[in-house]
Amino acid sequence: MAILHFANLTYSYPHTPKPALKDLSLSVEPGELVAIAGRNGSGKSTLCYALTGFIPHFFQGQWEGDTWIAGKRVVDATLAELAPIAGLVFQSPANQLSHTKPTVYEELAFGLENLGIEPTEMRDRIDAILHALDIAALATRSPLTLSGGEQQRVAIAAILVMQPRILVLDEPTTQLDPQGADAIFFLLSQLCQQGTTIIVATHDLEAIARYATRVLLLQAGQVYRDGAPQAVLADESLEDCGVGYTVYTQVSKQAQAAGILPSNQPLPVTLEGAIAQFQTARRLPKPIHNSERHTKRGSGETPIIRFESVSFAYPHQNPVLQGVDLTLAPGEQVALLGRNGVGKTTLVKHLNGLLRPTEGTVWIGDRATHHHTTAQLARQVGYVFQNPNDQLFCGTVAAEVAFGLRNLGVSRTAIEKRVEEALDSLDLIAFAEANPYDLSLPWRKLIACACVLAMQPAVVVLDEPTIGLDAQQIQILSTALTQLRQQGTALVLISHNSDFVVQHCDRLLLLQNGTIRLDGSASHVLRHAKQLTHAGVRLPQVTRLGMGLGLEAIATPEALLAAYDETFRKAL
Amino acid sequence: MVDYGWATGIFLGVLLPWSAWLGVLRPVLQRVVWVIAPLALFLIPIHSFFHPGTTVLLTIGHFTLTQEGLAYAYLILSRLAVLASALLAFSLSTTPAELATTLTQQGVSPAFTYLLISPFQLIPEVRTKAATILAAQQARGMETAGNLWQRSRALVPLVVPLVLGALVDVEERAMALEARAFRAQGYKTSLVQIPDSVAQRWFRWGLFGFTVAFVGWSQWQFFTSRI
Amino acid sequence: MRFSERLKRDFSTTTLTLIPLAIVLNLVLGQTISLLKLPIFLDSIGSVLVAILSGPWAAAVTGLLTNLIGGVINPFFPAFAPVAIVVGLVAGFCAKVGWFRAWWKVTLTGLLLGLTAALVATPIRVLVFGGVTGSGSSFFIAYLLATGSAMVQSVFAVTVLTNVLDKVITALIAWVIVLRLSRRYISRFPRAENVLALENAPTNEEVVR
Structure with a gap:
């Protein structure tokens, strides 16, 4: 019998005219690992709340339909009864701590x-869970001193220890x-094999493809x-749903179009x-045009940023x-x-005088940060912080x-125009006249970017700008960054989303033990795959695909196809 | 008239030995001095000169320093020393977690314990956040120095994100508590057991009785002295 | 609604998570804005927010606990718990009768909060602290005493002066913040009706400038 059974669920939050879930029917069997994909605002979180009884018991609003969780009719049960059966894990690790335990x-x-x-x-x-999740070493530490990843494992453990039959996770790896993130998904697949039913909402398509047994596209x-x-991740309508494809699918699509x-x-x-597909491809490829990007990097120019x-x-x-x-043209x-x-944020905070070096000098143009306030440097350097709530x-x-x-x-008048x-x-x-807090967090992130872009600084610093954004929102950001490039604005990007990184940056810096270990063009730095992996960098999907085909230091799909094309022809 | 010796006696005879027994004598003394000294700086001159009294000790211009005034300042200061040292001895020797466990074991509702204990762990989080917000707004060109008007302009950009951010977290935190059966009805247990002997229980009741008796007695003294 | 039912609704799980954050805001905001060197301390903004969103009783608890917990930082803080409780109660009842619905009503609420806070704080200051609480205001009290005013009047005058501006700004900021929250979000709180009846929210221009 299905462990989750939803029939024709329609739900609207209070004070919102549009239903968040519409006539949704769903049946999940025990032991499935179901991924929920969809653009932000498609109802992923709302579905997670419904699957754990928070809708209708915690949120008010309009509710219709018939839902069953592990044989209990949801309307007739209380949240306290459902909590030990269907556990819910959230995105923000810190918000899930009880804050009462040492x-x-x-x-x-x-x-x-x-x-x-x-x-x-x-x-x-507790002993069993500590062992199962491999967090016994954390047992005596204060939850407040843990890293985000460790806190998230503790949050999952804190739910699992109640021995729920269903575990629902709402974007558990986003932060x-x-x-x-890898550790969490690996853990989920193990739990699933041990019989726990798992539902996870996520933007991580690579993880879905690897671990999920089933995908719901909302x-x-x-x-x-x-x-x-x-089937679902290769579906033609994926992009219309604001999800996008994995780079593997994208490259293969391009390769099909090019006849490779x-x-x-x-x-x-x-x-x-x-x-596997590239290796077994037998048809002779047509030569394709290799579009190398032009960099505006002038060697004779005065650097805009100089670390001495x-x-x-x-x-x-x-x-x-x-x-x-470090010098930046x-x-x-x-x-x-x-x-x-490792100090990435510490480094970029030197760019606008939020931090000042204990030794050495940071120059922004011809100004040393020692002698200027952050507010004064804001004309030159715009800094978008990770959490938009910290500034709006x-x-x-x-x-x-x-x-x-x-x-x-x-x-x-100039303000209006800019x-x-x-x-x-x-x-x-x-959204110009909308209240930022009526919009969801990813939109607020884009607003925070707009705040800085409007100031038209010579350098823009972005700290993890893609976190929590869906494919469509990432595309919007990409377009804006391309515009910046055309305007000649310098960009300093901190991001774990390495496919996004290689798409926008010609030059990569690897920071390790407080020093810059690697510095050079993307194709130069990506050659040091082992060192990068060792330093905690997840290589771009396109680079990994290249490596799988025996091609080194590939940074873009175009470069991959060109290199593949060339080696393939040489082989003939 | 209240006996001036009581507060001094309790401070020296009970609270300081008790702090010493708890092993926190040094920090208690340090902090008592730290909070009392600035008060004494104002209390002694203000009351010596302005408290009504007849025993004149000194005259400066048309201000007179009286013995009654000086005595009153001492009374206030010694009472404050009792208040401060008692609280400090308690707070320096008890961790919030121990307090939480004890309260739960004594049958206090987990909801109240949560209200009392979680702020201690939230304070550092909110402080970090406040620092980040200051940095983020400075990065947008906000000045924090200047004349009164310029400084006032920085108030809203600093305060609103901090408070809004906290409010926005409330929903998820509430759900996380519910997800861990926080509002489950019925019998609750406690992982950590703090030993509580019969002697300790009697001692607590004894202290409570003493406090009630002492307050009653001093009130009675107060009213009979007026009649 | 019976009082016990009202209390049960007021102290929902959402309120229970709001209160600790409000307590921390009461304790931390003063330090945060101290670099601006303004004559305000915002040490009851959390209580006022709770008063608007979850009612007077939850706000009173917030005030009480703020001062008890603050005792760990300054052992004299708990002595002023009655002030914090009264501020919470008064703000809660003001919110209930619709005094958080227009900027001038909010200003009046702030004035009322400042006056009641001074009324409760004065006897504590006089009886427990001999009229002195350190800092600059003590100079002013000394001056008033020297010019012939009585202790109680001097302390009350100074307390009113320092409290009224602070409470008016506290009330205004708390109100602006609640307006920023989305309606869906406000409806999570037990006293949502205190603000949601408000149809003519001020435009941003009025609030920020």
């Missing part, structure tokens, strides 16, 4: 204490680094496609699938940066790579974008 061990007991489980059984269960609150990952791959085969969705043997340490702590030398596009906590405070999007311009003393341009470049014109 150690991870006691944190895990929180739910069991609420259920009135006896201490001896509690200890047995984690690649290693943290569109406007309805199940648009429902099937095996191989036979067009009668189903598109691959995984790395292995793509490698910069070292930095927080008071009474080990140095974060040690003797960093106007209009150059650079990415900072490296593990979380106005009642409308337009006023928010105008705030920075008013600080710069831009005239009233606000409109900035909003237009990020496809936000329709």
Whole structure:
């Protein structure tokens, strides 16, 4: 019998005219690992809440239909009854801590204490979970001192210890680094094999393709496609649903169009699938045009940013940066790579004087950051922080974008024009008069970008700009960044999304142990695949596909096809 | 008239030995001095000169320093020393987690315990967030120095994101609590057991009785002295 | 609605998660804005928010706990718990009668909060602290005493002066913040009706400038 059974569920949040879920029917068998995909706002989170009984028990609003969780009719059960059966894990690790327990061990007991489980059984269960999730080493640490990835594992453990039959996760890896994300998905597949039913909403298509047994593609609150990952992720309508394809599928699509791959085969969705298709392709390829990008990197120009043997340490702590030398030409596009906590954010905070070097000098144009306030440097360097909630405070999007311009003393008429341009470049014109907090977090992220772009700085710093964005929103951001490149604005990008990185940056920097270990063009740096992987960088999908075919340091789909083409012809 | 010796006696005879027994004598003394000293700086001159009294000790211009005034300042300061040292001895020797466990074991509702304990762990998180917001707004060209008007303009951009951010987190935090059966009805258990002997229980009741008796007695003294 | 039912609704899980954050805001915001060197401390903004969103009783609990927990930082803080409780209650009842629905009503609420806070704080300051709480305001009290004012009047005058501006700004900021929340979000709170009846929200221009 199905463990989750939903019949014709229609639900609207209070004070919202449009239903978030429309006539949704769904049946999940025990032991499935179901991924929920869809653009932001398609109802992924809402479905997660419905699958755990939070709809209708926690949220008010209009509710219709018949839903059953593990043989219990949801309307007749209470949330406290459903919680131990269907556990829910959220995106933000810190929000899930009880904030009342001094150690991870006691944190895990929180739910069991609420259920009135006896201490001896509690200890047995907690020990088992610590072992199963490989977090025994964290047991005596304070939950507050853990990294995001560790906290998320503890959050999952805290739910699993209640022994739910169903585990629902709403974008559990969005805020984690690649290693943290991989570990979580691996864990989920193991749990699934042990019999727990798992539902996970995520934008990580590669993980879906690898681990899920089934994908639900949501569109406007309805199940648009429902099937095996191989079928759904290669579906023609995927892009209309705001999801996009994995790079493996994209490259294969391009290859089919160019006649390199036979067009009668189903598109691959995984790395292995793509490698297999390329290896067995027998048709002679047509030569394709290789479009190398032109870099505006002038060697004679005065650098816009110059680090002179910069070292930095927080008071009474080990140095974060040690003797960093770095120059950035106007209009150059650079990415900072490296593990979380390696000092990427510390480095970029030197660009606008938020931090000042303990040794050495940072020059912005001809100004040393030592002698200028951050507010003064804001004309030159625009910095988009990771969390838009840390800066948005106005009642409308337009006023928010105008705030920075008013600080710069831009005239009233010029402000209007620049606000409109900035909003237009990020496809936000329709939201100009909207309240930022009426929009969802990913849109607020784009608003925060618009705020900085409007200030027209010479350098734009973006800290993890793609987190939580869906494929369509990433596309909007991409277009805006391409515009910046054309205007000759320099870009410093911090991102774990390495396919996005190689798409926009000609130059990559690898930060490790407080120094810059690798510095060069994308194709140069990607040659050091082992070192990058070791330093916590997930290689771009396109690079990995290249490596699978024996091609080194591939940074773009075009380069891959060109190189493949060439070696293929040589082989003939 | 209330006996001036009581507060001094309790401070020296009970609270300081108790702090020493708890092993927090040094920090308690340091912090008592730290909070009392600035008050003394104002209390002593203000009351010495302005408290009504007849025993004149000194005259400066048309201000007179009286013995009654000086005594009153001492009374206030010694009472404050009792208040401060008692609270400090408690807060320096008890961790929030121990307090939480004890309260739960004594049958206090987990909801109240949550309200009392979770702020301690949230304070560092909110402080970090406040620092990030300051940085983010400065990066947008906001100045935090200047004349009163310029500084006031920075108030809303600093305060609103911090408070809004906290409010926006409330929903997810509430759901996370529900997901861990926080509002489940019925019997609750506790992983950590804090030992509680019969002697300790009697001692607590004894202290409670003493406090009630002492307050009653001092009130009675107060009213009979007026009649 | 019976009082016990009202309380049960007021202290929903959402309120229970709101209160600790409000307590922390009460305790931390003052330090955050101290670099602006303004004559305000915003140490009851969390309580006022709770008052608007979850009613007077939850706000009173927020005030009480703020001052108890603040005792770990400053042992004299708990002595002012009655002030914090009253501020929470008054703000909650003001919200209930619709005093958080237009900027001038909010200003009046702030004035009322400042006055009641001073009324409750004065006896505590006089009886427990001998009229002195350190800092610059003590100079002013000394001056008033020297010019012949009585202790209670001097302390009340100073307390009113320092409190009214702070509470008016606190109330206005709290109101602006609640307006920023989406309607769907406000409806999660037990006293959503305090704000959701508000149809003519001010435009951003009025609020920010």
